[in-house]
Amino acid sequence: MTCFRDLTPYTFSGGAHTAPYGSAAAAPPALNVGWLDADHGVRTEDPPPGLVQALAQLARDPVNVTRGMHLCELCDEPVRGAPLQVDGETVYLGNGEIRVTGEDGTVFAAPTLIAHYVAEHDYLPPQEFVDAVLRRS
16 A cells, blocks of 8 residues: 555545545545555554544445555555454455544545554554544544
8 A cells, every 4th residue: 555644635546535425515635644554654552542443433434445455564464354343343444545524624534444553553643633533433
């Protein structure tokens, strides 16, 4: 998967992106969060309560869905689809993106694998993204 530093302008897929969850309005520019790879350092810390669950909930309804699954480059043995359990349902990650909007209107674009990165690798996204995700849940 392509790596982008957190809070840089979203440019994946040529910068085109979908407005958050079916909005018909033109989507404002988005910022990258959680586009990780094995060659770049990752900020780690125990996740705030509820963050993994909230990310997995968002990953149930991805945008910019791709054909196939990205693998986690941080795992010793990559697992296709990086499954997570949400409310008794298995959610497979790595085939799309999530969008959340911050309190100030900033749109954040993250791969669905962000839920796996937080759950399994203790990746800690930027606070403004965390706040937006938790506020949405």
